[in-house]
Amino acid sequence: MSHLLNIEEKPATPTPAGPSMAAFLALGFRPLYIAGASWAVISIALWIFAPQLLGQPLSLVAWHAHEMLWGFIITIAIGFLLTASATWTGFNPLQGRPLAVLCILWCIARLGFLFGGLTGFWIATAAELLFFLGAATALARVMIKGRSRRNYGLPALILALGIADCLFLMAALDGNYVLLMERFDLGLIGMAVVALLIARRVIPFFAMRMVQGLKIPMLTRSGHVQMAFSVLALLAGVLVQVTGTPMTPGSGPHLLPLVMAGSLFVTGLISLGQLLYWKPQAVLHKPMLWILYLGYAFIGIGLLFAAWQFSNLFNPALLNGVLVRSATHVHLIGLAGFCILIIGMLTRTALGHLGRPLALDRSMLAGHWLMVAAAVLRLAALWPSAASIHLLHLAATAWILSLGLYLWRFVPMLIRPRPDKPAPVSMPKKAATVQPAQAR
Known part of the structure; x- marks a missing residue:
């Protein structure tokens, strides 16, 4: 497993180096x-x-x-x-x-x-x-x-x-706004397939590397089932587009949207089940890890809401329509899921590949919390009220500060060579750290 999933390089003590193209x-x-x-x-x-x-x-x-x-x-x-x-x-x-x-x-x-x-x-x-x-x-x-x-x-x-x-x-x-959102959902589900595939591999690996004595099962079988159902949802979504099957609220249930919804429901349940096997209580003291767990959890929850939305088996007036709006599953998956996962991955993988210590400083930790705040505030803004516009502005501000802090902290490192390796005169095409036979 370590040979397959080792997507980091050994940290080294930073030394000053100038920017290098x-x-x-x-x-x-x-x-x-x-x-x-x-x-x-x-x-x-x-x-x-x-x-x-x-x-x-x-x-x-x-x-x-x-x-x-x-x-x-x-x-x-x-x-x-x-x-x-x-x-x-x-x-x-x-x-x-x-x-x-x-x-x-x-x-x-x-x-x-x-x-x-x-x-x-x-x-x-x-x-x-x-x-x-x-x-x-x-x-x-x-x-x-x-x-x-x-x-x-x-x-x-x-x-x-x-x-x-x-x-x-x-x-x-x-x-065509209706068609636009259907095709956006197609892209969202496609990205969910990629995110689940990547996260299911790297999150347990990162956790076991950072928490001494932690053992997490590979869950290969559930991973295969998860991928099968997520791809089935994606294919059903493509067929919806090809056949022109209606998916708008009130149009009634149809076979392809039901297949799509059922597949997403199973995928979301498996995602949440995997989290329990990853022993989340063991990473609560590691912000670099719990941020990844949290993002993965929101993807699973968002897929359940998407399944509910696509099934067309809901009451449009439920809770003022908030829980069945397309914006709900879009922001649960896209902002609370993908983006919380992304701020964690941006930090963790960059530190590993840049040869830096795998530890968060205050600005990095603040960036994590600000992204979580942005997600919570944006979801709260979905509820129709006089405060919605103010919550939206606060969410945007937290978002900008989160990624702004990331750029402020990491751009100087991303434009410079690793402190333990000088910039190459001519960059070799073969990576020197891993042999192909180890990655199969």
Whole structure:
């Protein structure tokens, strides 16, 4: 297990080093963590405090939903996979100029969707699809080269997220809000498949490395069942789009949405059950761990709410409609789930790969708590009341401070070489720390 899941490097005592482009572009997490976190700060600030700056053809809601899922959450996931795959396979998928090109495509997409008008929209769409294609191709190449068979599905999932992105953008261009949200849910579920796959592997590993004497079972069988049902939910969602099956509240239950809902329900239950086997009481004194457990728990809870939403078996007036609004499962999974998990992963994996001690300083811990506060406040704002707008502003402020603290603390490290390794003159394509045979 340690050979398979070791996605960190041994910490070393930091020594001063200047910024280095070679170090900055040595692994995917360095530029993409900075890019994704920076954009998360900027996009939320625009959405909440300066929405008048957001233009067409993407509407306000469409732009916000797109940039949060594809511009931030999935970008961070790709940065993680481009880094972890180097350890899983023994080969670095992207570095140097190819990695720089991928990041430039990402930047073109962000600017095009924000400022470009219709022409910029099409340029941004092309750049974004090339970004996903480039990332998926790079991952597939090293997975095959390193014979990392258990990870062969990851490039396909990244490509599927790119296709869901394209479908979402086409619905946004047509101005079809119902179709837009259905396709957003498709992307959300696809990302949930990726997040569950990654988290189920790394969270127990991180916990056992940090808590002396802690033993956690692999839960391989439940993991396979979890993946099977989550993929079934994703396929059912695709078939809903192909067949045009109605999913709007009040349209009544239909077979495909029921299959989708049932699959998500089972996936969510398995996720919560796995948490119990991971002995959460043993990590309560480790903020670097409980933040990951908390994010995983919210994903499971959010999947249960999504199942309820998609089943169409609810009373729309229930609790003023709050519990059955699409915004509820979207923010439970996306903000309380993915983003709490992300702030923990951004910190833990960056410290490991940068050769730094695996310990939180005050700013890092504050960032964790601020992200939790942002999630709680945003969920509270879903309840219709006079305080909703104030809760929304507080949630946005906590979000900006959380990721702002991360950038303030980590950008100086991400642009410099590891203190125990000088910046390479020419970056080798093969990772030196893990042999391919160990990662199979």
